[in-house]
Amino acid sequence: MGVTAEQYLRHLDTGRRPDLPETIAGTLRLDVRRDGSTDHWYLTIADQRVQVARSADDADLVVRADRSVFDRMVNGELHPGAALLRNELALQGNMRLLMLLRRIFAGPSGARHPRELGRDAMAARASSRSAADSRGERS
The missing domain is CATH 3.30.1050.10 (SCP2 sterol-binding domain)
Structure with missing residues (x-):
């Protein structure tokens, strides 16, 4: 507890x-x-x-x-x-x-606000798209 x-x-x-x-x-x-x-x-x-x-x-x-x-x-x-x-x-x-x-x-303990989780997910998605674009891949 x-x-x-x-x-x-x-x-x-x-x-x-x-x-x-x-x-x-x-x-x-x-x-x-x-x-x-x-x-x-x-x-x-x-x-x-x-x-x-x-x-x-x-x-x-x-x-x-x-x-x-x-x-x-x-x-x-x-x-x-x-x-x-x-x-x-x-x-x-x-x-x-x-x-x-x-x-x-x-x-x-360890709980996070849903908005914070959403912002992190959007940032991760944008980061993976940028990495794919720099390698010349298409989503």
Whole structure:
């Protein structure tokens, strides 16, 4: 298993995140249950940035789940929507903010954005065409 949700949130980069929509702003509180206690993580999202604090303050969306559920989401092993459908997490508030977790959490190790994969494929295709043209071959 990769990192825990706690490890990930403690070291979350607060810089600009172009994968977050510019027009979305809100607050999320993650209530992480473990061994009969609950840890509270408070995420403030604005201007494509995420600020993390430890707080039980009210938020636009409160997400409650066991630690193992959050750990799997952080590591890209569980989609938040799937966890909701399986009743592995509970929500209170603005449900539209739930999908931001998918963008905030890192995903599986080695994962790449589809656009990046497409750009690499196009560059490889162009490179192979140039090599074929320089050898006088036709595609």
